Amino acid sequence: xxxxxxxxxxxxxxxxxxxxxxxxxxxxxxxxxxxxxxxxxxxxxxxxxxxxxxxxxxxxxxxxxxxxxxxxxxxxxxxxxxxxxxxxxxxxxxxxxxxxxxxxxxxxxxxxxxxxxxxxxxxxxxxxxxxxxxxxxxxxxxxxxxxxxxxxxxxxxxxxxxxxxxxxxxxxxxxxxxxxxxxxxxxxxxxxxxxxxxxxxxxxxxxxxxxxxxxxxxxxxxxxxxxxxxxxxxxxxxxxxxxxxxxxxxxxxxxxxxxxxxxxxxxxxxxxxxxxxxxxxxxxxxxxxxxxxxxxxxxxxxxxxxxxxxxxxxxxxxxxxxxxxxxxxxxxxxxxxxxxxxxxxxx
Amino acid sequence: xxxxxxxxxxxxxxxxxxxxxxxxxxxxxxxxxxxxxxxxxxxxxxxxxxxxxxxxxxxxxxxxxxxxxxxxxxxxxxxxxxxxxxxxxxxxxxxxxxxxxxxxxxxxxxxxxxxxxxxxxxxxxxxxxxxxxxxxxxxxxxxxxxxxxxxxxxxxxxxxxxxxxxxxxxxxxxxxxxxxxxxxxxxxxxxxxxxxxxxxxxxxxxxxxxxxxxxxxxxxxxxxxxxxxxx
Numbered sequence: 063x064x065x066x067x068x069x070x071x072x073x074x075x076x077x078x079x080x081x082x083x084x085x086x087x088x089x090x091x092x093x094x095x096x097x098x099x100x101x102x103x104x105x106x107x108x109x110x111x112x113x114x115x116x117x118x119x120x121x122x123x124x125x126x127x128x129x130x131x132x133x134x135x136x137x138x139x140x141x142x143x144x145x146x147x148x149x150x151x152x153x154x155x156x157x158x159x160x161x162x163x164x165x166x167x168x169x170x171x172x173x174x175x176x177x178x179x180x181x182x183x184x185x186x187x188x189x190x191x192x193x194x195x196x197x198x199x200x201x202x203x204x205x206x207x208x209x210x211x212x213x214x215x216x217x218x219x220x221x222x223x224x225x226x227x228x229x230x231x232x233x234x235x236x237x238x239x240x241x242x243x244x245x246x247x248x249x250x251x252x253x254x255x256x257x258x259x260x261x262x263x264x265x266x267x268x269x270x271x272x273x274x275x276x277x278x279x280x281x282x283x284x285x286x287x288x289x290x291x292x293x294x295x296x297x298x299x300x301x302x303x304x305x306x307x308x309x310x311x312x313x314x315x316x317x318x319x320x321x322x323x324x325x326x327x328x329x330x331x332x333x334x335x336x337x338x339x340x341x342x343x344x345x346x347x348x349x350x351x352x353x354x355x356x357x358x359x360x361x362x363x364x365x366x367x368x369x370x371x372x373x374x375x376x377x378x379x380x381x382x383x384x385x386x387x388x389x390x391x392x393x394x395x396x397x398x399x400x401x402x403x404x405x406x407x408x409x
Numbered sequence: 410x411x412x413x414x415x416x417x418x419x420x421x422x423x424x425x426x427x428x429x430x431x432x433x434x435x436x437x438x439x440x441x442x443x444x445x446x447x448x449x450x451x452x453x454x455x456x457x458x459x460x461x462x463x464x465x466x467x468x469x470x471x472x473x474x475x476x477x478x479x480x481x482x483x484x485x486x487x488x489x490x491x492x493x494x495x496x497x498x499x500x501x502x503x504x505x506x507x508x509x510x511x512x513x514x515x516x517x518x519x520x521x522x523x524x525x526x527x528x529x530x531x532x533x534x535x536x537x538x539x540x541x542x543x544x545x546x547x548x549x550x551x552x553x554x555x556x557x558x559x560x561x562x563x564x565x566x567x568x569x570x571x572x573x574x575x576x577x578x579x580x581x582x583x584x585x586x587x588x589x590x591x592x593x594x595x596x597x598x599x600x601x602x603x604x605x606x607x608x609x610x611x612x613x614x615x616x617x618x619x620x621x622x623x624x625x626x627x628x629x630x631x632x633x634x635x636x637x638x639x640x
């Protein structure tokens with residue numbers, strides 16, 4: 063898929079992997095939604111757009127939205143107000159592609175059975191968005207476009223709907239484009255990241271790498287974090303902990319219902335990592351891992367700096383005060399211990 | 410029936426026929442017109458909207474006078490009807506229909522336009538992403554979502570055409586069974602100082618109009634989409 067456009071100063075040219083969740087990330091006004099709408103055919107910009115071998119836009123040719131094999135989840139509730147939940151779902155089902163999933167399957171996935179006879183105005187924001195996602199899936203899209211589907215929801219509703227999205231993103235065999243400005247959502251859902259700034263692609267690549275380069279979070283913000291993949295190695299029933307091993311060490315984390323041997327994605331915030339020169343045994347911190355410092359950010363002002371730490375093939379970030387760095391005499395190449403206060407399993 | 414003589418009955422049936430024909434035609438004409446007015450960004454929008462709403466404030470006799478001229482042998486409508494072999498439309502039922510179309514147009518266009526404006530673009534975009542083409546969207550979204558607007562438009566158009574007087578007098582005259590509608594017949598009775606017959610006709614029209622507005626307002630309080638009523 064290639065897309066150079068120049069209306070609204072949107073200038074994006076990229077090819078997307080066909081089997082992955084790609085997050086389109088950027089500050090508001092950066093052109094994320096415009097880009098998504100152009101891909102959907104809801105809006106036109108000059109340029110070319112190919113989906114696989116199919117030409118969606120080239121020269122004067124522009125395939126209208128209703129002929130594109132996409133589905134779109136809008137930012138705010140978009141259910142048809144005159145139809146019940148079941149009616150909204152049937153609207154999609156009646157126009158669905160042959161390979162579309164069965165109604166029952168989608169209703170199960172998003173847990174909608176109890177809501178079928180409700181009207182949209184009787185639903186909560188989270189429920190409405192779940193129905194909208196189900197409706198989008200029922201059309202049997204070859205490309206799923208989601209425009210900040212959680213942005214209109216409060217944190218509780220977000221937490222309620224994120225697991226559904228995670229299941230969906232993992233189970234899906236179609237490419238998903240997910241517009242967001244939330245680092246948290248991006249970490250949890252995306253494999254690839256397309257970063258827009260002022261209508262231009264500023265970064266594009268695997269999510270873990272871009273996260274590590276600190277391009278998606280404002281340097282110094284609480285969102286600065288590292289994501290690593292690890293496998294559930296051991297489960298300690300007595301203390302309700304799970305040991306997750308990765309190439310470079312292992313971490314103990316709170317065990318919920320992760321299966322032994324399953325692969326998980328972990329997010330460790332830079333502000334939750336501190337450094338010591340020796341491995342104390344007298345600390346409440348469970349995870350203390352040997353590592354070496356590979357980089358120290360070079361902010362000239364402010365109290366905080368970010369260290370990049372290498373553990374085997376994985377990397378971590380640690381956010382420390384400049385004073386501590388000076389006090390401990392930390393330099394690039396030093397072997398130290400990372401004390402990790404908290405780890406979140408995000409998948 | 411209810412003390413109406415055959416001439417009154419003829420006038421009543423003619424009036425109902427006129428209102429019905431005009432309402433149906435206006436719904437067909439107004440739908441695309443209202444759509445264009447609610448969506449267009451053309452500079453023509455304001456002048457067209459002004460023209461359509463003009464009959465709201467224009468004395469009906471002024472409208473009737475110009476229509477009479479237009480339908481005359483020298484006027485464009487007259488020229489066209491002569492060429493089509495329909496003869497002159499002045500003082501005919503067809504002429505009355507044409508006059509009423511102009512006269513009642515704003516009452517039909519405006520509720521539909523308000524309904525279309527209040528539904529916004531989003532439902533259509535959503536439907537397009539669900540593979541619904543333009544015709545599909547018209548029937549499955551526009552009609553049901555603007556239903557209240559259409560009902561209001563039909564009721565107002567019907568009621569307003571029922572009570573039409575000035576335009577009818579100018580272009581229709583007073584031909585029984587052809588152009589003699591209730592309002593004109595009522596005027597005749599008053600002229601002839603036949604107040605009992607005038608009373609019956611007046612009461613009938615009052616009742617018809619009241620029932621129309623009552624059902625509209627009943628609909629309005631029963632529906633959350635009341636804002637699309639537009640008055």
